[in-house]
Amino acid sequence: MAKRTFLVPGVDKRLLIKDSIKTMPDVTRRRFIAGGASLGALTLLTGCDVVDSSSAEEMLKQVSKFNDAVQAFIFNPDALAPTFAESAITKPFPFNAYYDLDDAPDVNGADWKLEVRGLVDNKKSWTLDELYKLPQVTQITRHICVEGWSAIGSWTGTPLRDFLKLVGADTRAKYVWFQCADKDGYNSPLDMRSALHPQTQMTFKYADEILPRAYGFPMKIRVPTKLGFKNPKYVVSMEVTNDYKGGYWEDQGYNSFSGS
């Protein structure tokens, strides 16, 4: 068998491998089906190559896509996430990420600009001061993590649908795709109907204080109709698009719609 090399001139091979490994998900994730292949093979996969774990993985991906469609169908754009009294707020509200707080993006608010791209009339970038001048509302809602825990918090900011209207976004487009300052480049797509939900918010404050670094300074997108990982923090750009561009966790197997 011919040996193929993927050498990049001037790049240390070992360092390249080391860096690549860092960007790869936990090796067990790639083999996440391995443990279940035999069980799934019992009946779910009759007719498929039962020894091939990739066929089980493919089947699960298809069901996940089906679940995206079911959730989009169930989604009621007028159904509001329950709101709570201030006394119900979880203290302290947990910091949660795939890195430690020390490794969280340390964004300089004075330099930061929100980039607006894609199917919008006005592609101007927004400074924090400009965004702070937009009308803001406060919501006290429950953040539900894909891991199962939940916490109630108070978020203040501008409804995303007001901002989309302001920049002349084509709201018939399928997604608003967010990119973030997190290491490894966090990103996440938000379906347009959820983006236009009245409670979906560009959040600038937590508990009436400027959004702290732990919760996504300078801006997070609060989507109480989605699981936590679909609430991106440290947002640097939003793109209105018809293309499904994938997301940090979505690409690793979390259900893409993940609606509440």
Add this chain to the structure above:
Amino acid sequence: MASLTVTDEQVRANPAKVIQPAWVRVMHWVNALAMILMILSGWQIYNASPLFGFSFPREYTLGGWLGGGLLWHFAAMWLLMINGLAYLVTGFATGRFAKKLFPITPSGVLHDVRAALTFKLGHADLTVYNYVQRVLYAGIIVVGVLIVLSGLGMWKPVQLHWLVTLFGDYPTARYIHFFCMAAICAFLVVHVLLALLVPKSLRAMIIGR
């Protein structure tokens, strides 16, 4: 002379012999598979954020990591829900529930529990469930309904917020979901043990008689 084949007449002549009709057998085994998939993937999901001071051993979880566990859980849920719904509808429509699981009288239950604990509860006639069986089988159906409803509530806490409200709030629904799983596991242990102790009941669930 013994023959391996049976004519339609012979089958029709002995209809009473069928203890578990085909629909019960099919749905039972589909449910068994769906339950096992749901439990093992559910343990994977539990491990991502344990409710109590323990985790499930990795070898007994499905999916390899949280994302894989979730994919299994939300795939097997369709199998569990569709099969379960079909079972409930058929069970009520055919009168099987009314005939097999009821009545459940306190005195009957007390009598049979006492008999069971002193190993005097017979299984001579498999077509009639004793009161311990009736309570357990009716009870596990209720638990099955609860675990699906609490699970649906956790899946859609905004769209189905009334369902979450029914259980109290989101964290409470999570605990109820967990305890229903624990009840099903406990049931499973007893159920499998007794099926092995009374092999003809297992045979009836496979070939019907």
